[in-house]
Amino acid sequence: MTEPKSWSKIPDDFIVASARLSKAAIVVYLCVAKHSNFHSGLSWPTGRTMARLMGISQRQIWRGVAELKRAGWISISEGVKTKGGTTNLYQLSKPSDKSVIG
Secondary structure, eight states, X not given: OOOOSOOOOOOHHHHHHGGGSOHHHHHHHHHHHHHOXXXXXXXXXXXXXXXXXXXXXXXXXXXXXXXXXXXXXXXXXXXXXXXXXXXXXXXXXXXXXXXXXX
């Protein structure tokens, strides 16, 4: 058995809360975690990339992003300029409202 090339750590609180989240929100969270920079925690996958990797539509991706943002699991900086154009920066976070977690 070969070892995976990389791995992502998922917080226990998110695992518990995922029972109340849509499939789209869960796969967006997982995709952002997969793409997160180890040192900064920032991630910048495009909606198209997330949809392709996770096997759902871009519309579902944006619904999942919105749901995670409302629940406090993700923060977004929109329209950040990069060498290749503009992108959204995502950072996973933990909701401050414990009622969201359980």
